[in-house]
Amino acid sequence: MAGDKLTHLTGDGSAYMVDVADKNVTRREAVASGRVMMSADTLAAILAGDAKKGDVIGTARIAGIMAAKKTHELIPLCHPLMLSKINIDIDQGTDFTGLSVTATVSLSGKTGVEMETLTAVSVACLTIYDMAKALEKDMEIGDIKLISKTGGKSGTWTRGA
Amino acid sequence: MAGDKLTHLTGDGSAYMVDVADKNVTRREAVASGRVMMSADTLAAILAGDAKKGDVIGTARIAGIMAAKKTHELIPLCHPLMLSKINIDIDQGTDFTGLSVTATVSLSGKTGVEMETLTAVSVACLTIYDMAKALEKDMEIGDIKLISKTGGKSGTWTRGA
Amino acid sequence: MAGDKLTHLTGDGSAYMVDVADKNVTRREAVASGRVMMSADTLAAILAGDAKKGDVIGTARIAGIMAAKKTHELIPLCHPLMLSKINIDIDQGTDFTGLSVTATVSLSGKTGVEMETLTAVSVACLTIYDMAKALEKDMEIGDIKLISKTGGKSGTWTRGA
Amino acid sequence: MAGDKLTHLTGDGSAYMVDVADKNVTRREAVASGRVMMSADTLAAILAGDAKKGDVIGTARIAGIMAAKKTHELIPLCHPLMLSKINIDIDQGTDFTGLSVTATVSLSGKTGVEMETLTAVSVACLTIYDMAKALEKDMEIGDIKLISKTGGKSGTWTRGA
Amino acid sequence: MAGDKLTHLTGDGSAYMVDVADKNVTRREAVASGRVMMSADTLAAILAGDAKKGDVIGTARIAGIMAAKKTHELIPLCHPLMLSKINIDIDQGTDFTGLSVTATVSLSGKTGVEMETLTAVSVACLTIYDMAKALEKDMEIGDIKLISKTGGKSGTWTRGA
Amino acid sequence: MAGDKLTHLTGDGSAYMVDVADKNVTRREAVASGRVMMSADTLAAILAGDAKKGDVIGTARIAGIMAAKKTHELIPLCHPLMLSKINIDIDQGTDFTGLSVTATVSLSGKTGVEMETLTAVSVACLTIYDMAKALEKDMEIGDIKLISKTGGKSGTWTRGA
Numbered sequence: 001m002a003g004d005k006l007t008h009l010t011g012d013g014s015a016y017m018v019d020v021a022d023k024n025v026t027r028r029e030a031v032a033s034g035r036v037m038m039s040a041d042t043l044a045a046i047l048a049g050d051a052k053k054g055d056v057i058g059t060a061r062i063a064g065i066m067a068a069k070k071t072h073e074l075i076p077l078c079h080p081l082m083l084s085k086i087n088i089d090i091d092q093g094t095d096f097t098g099l100s101v102t103a104t105v106s107l108s109g110k111t112g113v114e115m116e117t118l119t120a121v122s123v124a125c126l127t128i129y130d131m132a133k134a135l136e137k138d139m140e141i142g143d144i145k146l147i148s149k150t151g152g153k154s155g156t157w158t159r160g161a
Numbered sequence: 162m163a164g165d166k167l168t169h170l171t172g173d174g175s176a177y178m179v180d181v182a183d184k185n186v187t188r189r190e191a192v193a194s195g196r197v198m199m200s201a202d203t204l205a206a207i208l209a210g211d212a213k214k215g216d217v218i219g220t221a222r223i224a225g226i227m228a229a230k231k232t233h234e235l236i237p238l239c240h241p242l243m244l245s246k247i248n249i250d251i252d253q254g255t256d257f258t259g260l261s262v263t264a265t266v267s268l269s270g271k272t273g274v275e276m277e278t279l280t281a282v283s284v285a286c287l288t289i290y291d292m293a294k295a296l297e298k299d300m301e302i303g304d305i306k307l308i309s310k311t312g313g314k315s316g317t318w319t320r321g322a
Numbered sequence: 323m324a325g326d327k328l329t330h331l332t333g334d335g336s337a338y339m340v341d342v343a344d345k346n347v348t349r350r351e352a353v354a355s356g357r358v359m360m361s362a363d364t365l366a367a368i369l370a371g372d373a374k375k376g377d378v379i380g381t382a383r384i385a386g387i388m389a390a391k392k393t394h395e396l397i398p399l400c401h402p403l404m405l406s407k408i409n410i411d412i413d414q415g416t417d418f419t420g421l422s423v424t425a426t427v428s429l430s431g432k433t434g435v436e437m438e439t440l441t442a443v444s445v446a447c448l449t450i451y452d453m454a455k456a457l458e459k460d461m462e463i464g465d466i467k468l469i470s471k472t473g474g475k476s477g478t479w480t481r482g483a
Numbered sequence: 484m485a486g487d488k489l490t491h492l493t494g495d496g497s498a499y500m501v502d503v504a505d506k507n508v509t510r511r512e513a514v515a516s517g518r519v520m521m522s523a524d525t526l527a528a529i530l531a532g533d534a535k536k537g538d539v540i541g542t543a544r545i546a547g548i549m550a551a552k553k554t555h556e557l558i559p560l561c562h563p564l565m566l567s568k569i570n571i572d573i574d575q576g577t578d579f580t581g582l583s584v585t586a587t588v589s590l591s592g593k594t595g596v597e598m599e600t601l602t603a604v605s606v607a608c609l610t611i612y613d614m615a616k617a618l619e620k621d622m623e624i625g626d627i628k629l630i631s632k633t634g635g636k637s638g639t640w641t642r643g644a
Numbered sequence: 645m646a647g648d649k650l651t652h653l654t655g656d657g658s659a660y661m662v663d664v665a666d667k668n669v670t671r672r673e674a675v676a677s678g679r680v681m682m683s684a685d686t687l688a689a690i691l692a693g694d695a696k697k698g699d700v701i702g703t704a705r706i707a708g709i710m711a712a713k714k715t716h717e718l719i720p721l722c723h724p725l726m727l728s729k730i731n732i733d734i735d736q737g738t739d740f741t742g743l744s745v746t747a748t749v750s751l752s753g754k755t756g757v758e759m760e761t762l763t764a765v766s767v768a769c770l771t772i773y774d775m776a777k778a779l780e781k782d783m784e785i786g787d788i789k790l791i792s793k794t795g796g797k798s799g800t801w802t803r804g805a
Numbered sequence: 806m807a808g809d810k811l812t813h814l815t816g817d818g819s820a821y822m823v824d825v826a827d828k829n830v831t832r833r834e835a836v837a838s839g840r841v842m843m844s845a846d847t848l849a850a851i852l853a854g855d856a857k858k859g860d861v862i863g864t865a866r867i868a869g870i871m872a873a874k875k876t877h878e879l880i881p882l883c884h885p886l887m888l889s890k891i892n893i894d895i896d897q898g899t900d901f902t903g904l905s906v907t908a909t910v911s912l913s914g915k916t917g918v919e920m921e922t923l924t925a926v927s928v929a930c931l932t933i934y935d936m937a938k939a940l941e942k943d944m945e946i947g948d949i950k951l952i953s954k955t956g957g958k959s960g961t962w963t964r965g966a
Contacts, residue, residue, distance in 0.1 A: 007295040008216075014380070015216045015292075017387055019407035021349060021430045027826060034302075055169075055176045058702045058819070062881050063237050065822055066710075069877055069885055072391055074231070074284050075291045076224050076384050080391055080404050082885050084915070085824035108826040110406070114298070115291050122283045122302070123235050130236045130276050131176075134168040137275070137310075137318055141195075141283070142303030149298070157298055175702070178709055180729035182671060182752045188504060219380045219497070223559045226500055227388075230555055230563055233713055237706045241713055241726050243563050245593070246502035269504040271728070329617040330538075336863070337538045337614075339870055341890035343832060343913045356624075377491075377498045385559050392557070394874055396606050397613045398546050398867045402874055402887050432889070436620070437613050444605045444624070445557050452558045452598050453491045453498075459597070459632070459640055463517075463605070464625030471620070479620055510665060541658070541863045545720045548661055549871075552716055552724055565724050567754070568663035591665040651939040652860075659860045659936075678946075699813075699820045707881050718875070718928050719935045720868050758942070759935050766927045766946070767879050774880045774920050775820075778812040781919070781954075781962055785839075785927070786947030793942070801942055 008077045017077050020110045028151030029106035032117040034144035036128045037098040042136045046099070046128075047092065056131045057090045060101070064088040064124030068105055071119045078115050083107050086116075088124055098139075101125055102147075112152050118144060169238045178238050181271045189312030190267035193278040195305035197289045198259040203297045207260070207289075208253065217292045218251045221262070225249040225285030229266055232280045239276050244268050249285055259300075262286055263308075273313050279305060330399045339399050342433045350473030351428035354439040356466035358450045359420040364458040368421070368450075369414065378453045379412045382423070386410040386446030390427055393438045400437050405429050408438075410446055420461075423447055424469075434474050440466060491560045500560050503594045511634030512589035515600040517627035519611045520581040525619040529582070529611075530575065539614045540573045543584070547571040547607030551588055554602045561598050566590050569599075571607055581622075584608055585630075595635050601627060652721045661721050664754045672795030673750035676761040678788035680772045681742040686780045690743070690772075691736065700775045701734045704745070708732040708768030712749055715763045722759050727751050730760075732768055742783075745769055746791075756796050762788060813882045822882050825915045833956030834911035837922040839949035841933045842903040847941040851904070851933075852897065861936045862895045865906070869893040869929030873910055876924045883920050888912050891921075893929055903944075906930055907952075917957050923949060
């Protein structure tokens with residue numbers, strides 16, 4: 001169910017970056033996930049390449065980590081943050097053909113890291129697409145969503161809970 | 162159906178940026194789309210805000226355009242390109258509750274703009290999420306896919322064709 | 323009246339980034355303004371476009387916010403800062419033909435945000451110029467100045483006070 | 484006198500990056516200028532420092548050159564360009580107390596470099612302000628304007644001509 | 645033996661970005677190398693980790709590729725370039741204890757890619773240092789030098805030839 | 806002598822950004838150095854130019870300062886940090902023909918600044934190379950190493966001590 005206000009809009013509807021100076025410094029963490037759906041042939045090629053040198057998955061993981069640090073340059077109203085941890089897991093999908101990406105980002109700060117986590121997932125997925133697109137252009141990126149967040153005034157939130 | 166090689170891997174499996182110096186300069190264009198799925202309440206709030214000042218959708222459009230120009234900084238093996246056109250359309254979904262994002266990117270150059278187009282879509286979707294997340298954390302980003310590409314040696318490709 | 327030292331120069335005149343580690347963390351805020359002077363026809367066209375969709379002014383506002391976050395990448399001796407709030411107002415000039423830009427930036431930190439505020443104003447003005455330059459190349463950007471600052475050891479400063 | 488359209492707005496008023504793929508590659512150059520007005524004491528301090536080591540003016544020149552290369556990251560609808568030359572001159576004002584900044588940017592390409600030139604001037608002025616603000620907060624940046632442009636379909640344009 | 649002029653200095657000694665608009669578009673390539681010297685224990689740990697997952701070397705290779713694309717943002721007077729190929733090889737040193745980094749960068753353009761190649765080598769070396777510094781702080785980066793360049797008016801140059 | 810673990814690798818060998826949220830905020834400082842070796846003719850030309858306007862050395866100093874602020878964008882697993890001081894000294898080599906670069910970086914924070922300091926040195930050296938390469942392509946960059954670090958759990962470390 002929806003809340004009651006779009007926090008990035010001022011009274012007259014124009015965009016601004018909300019003030020977080022008076023929010024408390026707490027430990028905050030968010031987890032998000034996404035997936036790249038592809039043909040069995042493409043997946044097999046990636047995994048075979050990965051078995052030898054790990055570069056598709058390794059490159060996507062690095063790209064996701066670096067993208068988390070760029071979130072405030074990409075999303076206009078995000079605050080610059082001193083992220084203290086970024087972790088990205090990429091695994092074979094269990095209920096679909098493709099790769100599953102999960103990111104965990106945390107910091108000790110005044111605002112949450114949901115967007116940093118979602119950005120890390122998105123760019124890791126895009127990098128997988130880039131590195132495999134010579135094999136298949138039909139791949140699809142989806143199911144990008146927040147799984148959980150902890151810390152801050154609103155406390156713990158878990159998807160579907 | 163999958164092709165036959167991962168072009169970003171050398172013979173021994175390590176990543177590199179493929180050489181495009183000898184490819185022809187042609188007019189190239191790509192179209193990609195994606196969507197942000199949300200509750201009817203969230204969509205109504207965005208559209209109502211949009212009716213007044215247009216900032217959620219306008220901000221997402223600007224973020225997507227700027228992100229297309231940053232693609233080579235985000236995706237490790239993408240070439241820097243002189244994009245000649247970037248256009249982003251954001252509309253109410255017709256067969257789902259939420260917003261549909263479509264990006265068109267083109268250039269006259271030696272390599273395609275699929276990744277620039279997909280990156281523009283992804284960041285526009287993330288920006289919509291960011292600006293509405295105070296209303297709803299359950300939103301989901303998905304269906305990010307290439308719709309068509311034209312130009313280059315491989316010529317025109319259309320999804321599902 | 324001028325003070326007594328150029329803080330960015332060492333004893334022998336070479337540039338360095340001054341140490342702020344021992345300064346106090348206080349709430350700091352700065353306000354700056356600037357203007358884009360143009361013909362009445364250009365202003366009318368922008369305002370008419372703005373009345374319909376708000377894009378010239380909305381785009382300039384987003385550009386100014388994003389530029390504030392890039393200040394330390396643009397101004398060589400500025401410190402990277404975790405800005406907590408950025409707000410940009412763009413209004414029709416009252417004593418000149420054109421648009422007036424006012425930015426407010428704040429943080430809780432060890433050094434002031436004057437440069438972030440002035441950078442936000444400058445880039446918002448440049449964006450207005452860019453979006454209207456097909457109408458008129460004679461526009462002029464000017465009157466970029468600090469209006470006030472609060473916080474820090476030197477306390478509150480107000481222009482002309 | 485104003486022209487007839489805002490080229491960055493589509494028919495329905497939303498922003499996009501205009502297509503330049505079909506424009507001709509020509510030699511294009513733009514010259515712009517601006518100024519930082521300050522007290523005689525501040526100017527004397529800068530010039531004296533400059534006489535010894537040149538750092539205020541030298542740093543501002545480097546900042547302006549680097550900013551020209553970042554224009555497309557700052558101004559949302561500017562195209563990425565392969566600038567072929569950037570030059571910045573900083574001189575003592577002849578009819579005001581302060582420093583005068585003039586930038587010249589050129590390339591062989593499909594679109595003009597007015598915004599790159601104006602951005603270089605703006606950031607050089609901001610850098611002068613930053614390096615001297617411990618002396619004087621009352622400085623003012625102004626008179627930022629295009630002086631001339633050559634090349635492209637619209638040919639040569641000179642301010643006031 | 646040294647040549648006769650510092651091309652980045654104007655007649656009066658101030659820095660500017662030299663004009664390359666009238667230079668010919670030719671295929672240009674440069675090769676550079678460098679090394680990270682370390683203890684046998686550190687090298688063994690990296691190679692053992694690499695045998696399992698390849699991440700130290702794989703991460704350094706990605707960092708070097710991405711850094712080549714950022715050269716014009718790092719080196720003040722470098723031109724933005726559309727690099728067409730970047731390749732980085734990292735091998736065990738043959739006549740020293742440590743890792744040897746070799747980069748090859750090429751483009752079809754108006755100016756050479758020596759700095760892009762040297763920057764790729766430097767950042768790959770720094771990344772190796774970063775990822776192994778918990779093991780040993782005494783590592784040393786050195787022997788960073790241009791090996792060869794081809795293309796352009798000055799033609800082919802080979803170190804020591 | 807080598808320590809016992811590669812902190813950037815998880816149990817299964819994949820890269821991640823280590824969590825520093827629970828580390829103490831302390832004053833941390835690092836000093837690093839490097840050198841650019843060149844012919845006596847090249848050195849003389851740089852010093853002569855420098856005597857007049859200081860631009861080669863002044864530009865390299867600015868480039869090094871700005872690069873320190875970009876470290877987390879260059880080195881994949883480095884944390885974004887709020888650096889409080891950056892200083893770069895460039896002097897004539899005492900036991901070699903060329904220029905010696907020393908950087909000092911400090912902050913009050915949760916993680917050290919070794920990589921920021923080494924990055925500043927590396928980019929200052931690359932900038933010297935760039936500005937003098939028209940004189941001599943045989944220059945070599947080397948001896949890049951950490952000299953000392955203070956602060957943090959591991960306390961003070963001095964090279965060779």
